[in-house]
Amino acid sequence: MIIKDSIVVLTGGAGGLGKAIAENLIKNGAKVMVLDINKKALGELKHTLPDVTVYDCDITDEKQISRTVDSIIKKYSNINILINNAGIIHNEPLFNLMADKKKHSIENWKKVLDINLTAVFLLSSHVVEQMIMKRTKGLIINISSISAKGNEGQSAYSAAKAGVEAMTKVWAKELGRYGIRSVAIAPGFMDTDSTHVALSEQILEDVKEEILLKKLGDPHDIAKTITSVIENDFINSTVIEVDGGMCM
Amino acid sequence: MEKVDSILCKVFGLKEAEMNDDLTMKDVGRWDSLTHMDLITSLESELNIEFNMDEIMSMKDIKSIKEITEKKALGSS
Secondary structure, three states: OOOOOOEEEEEOOOOHHHHHHHHHHHHOOOEEEEEEOOHHHHHHHHHHOOOOEEEEOOOOOHHHHHHHHHHHHHHHOOOOEEEEOOOOOOOEOOEOOOOOOOEOOHHHHHHHHHHHHHHHHHHHHHHHHHHHHOOOOOEEEEEOOHHHHOOOOEHHHHHHHHHHHHHHHHHHHHHHHHOOEEEEEEEOOEOOHHHHHHOOHHHHHHHHHHOOOOOOEOHHHHHHHHHHHHHOOOOOOOEEEEOOOOOO | OHHHHHHHHHHHOOOHHHOOOOOEHHHOOOOOHHHHHHHHHHHHHHHOOOOOHHHHHHOOEHHHHHHHHHHHHHHHO
16 A cells, blocks of 8 residues: 555544654655544644644544544545544553542543544444445554553553454454455553653653663654555554563 | 356355355345455456446345346456
8 A cells, every 4th residue: 555645534643642643644645634632732733734634523423423534535535544543541440449439430431442442443434434335445553552461550441452452353354355454553652741641750760661672662653653554565453562572 | 157156156155056046145144244245356356357336235136146247247358
């Protein structure tokens, strides 16, 4: 698949990782549609990357997804690549002995699964419909996480990402016959704002010790992995871990 | 079109004697939306043709599959 002139839908493109992905794709000549719920960040992104097309879209809302996909198809008539990158990190133990509310909040559980798993499912179904009906040999890239293997304090996040990886393989099995590939990329600990918000600096120092390369990853490392996945038509139904050599 | 019959039997797991033009998806255990697409890719690859989505979705029984495929194959030659 050639990146130049490909129509790429990227969720969460206004965040740290998403922005690096969008930047790299634009540099390679893709037409990038960024969906994000953060209007301010979308405005800032548009200012930094004027060639990107931004859509204010809550990807947990199927009506907004449908409207946005229809709008993209009306303008570009096709979607070649979908990158499900949007997500939130959430840390909460299943049982917190020291908190007033000791059990993991069901509201937080639902919120994390809605954004990190259900949204991926919803948007992919809408985009795949377009790919199939137009007989587009497309590509879905799902951004998972090494936490999919089970990270302490991340019941909801790990469950969601494990679900994303399972869906990646299901879709590869279902969609290969249509010429559509499905691949997951599992970043390790990346040097992004959301990582620094989720984890204290002390914890991050401990994390770096567990990484063989003793440093956090750069979002551009993920962007480069995405480029390779797009260009290599034989990468399919796999989870590519980009973690500096960290075993979880 | 012997080749089409052979592909149909192979993809849908039918014996030659079981084939008849009236068979639809609900009559054939192995015929679902995924194997329908497997049939399409086999027909396209073996006969060097390409169907559009309207044609693919119109193939609701063995008869329509054969008719659409024959028309396509003749149109391509």
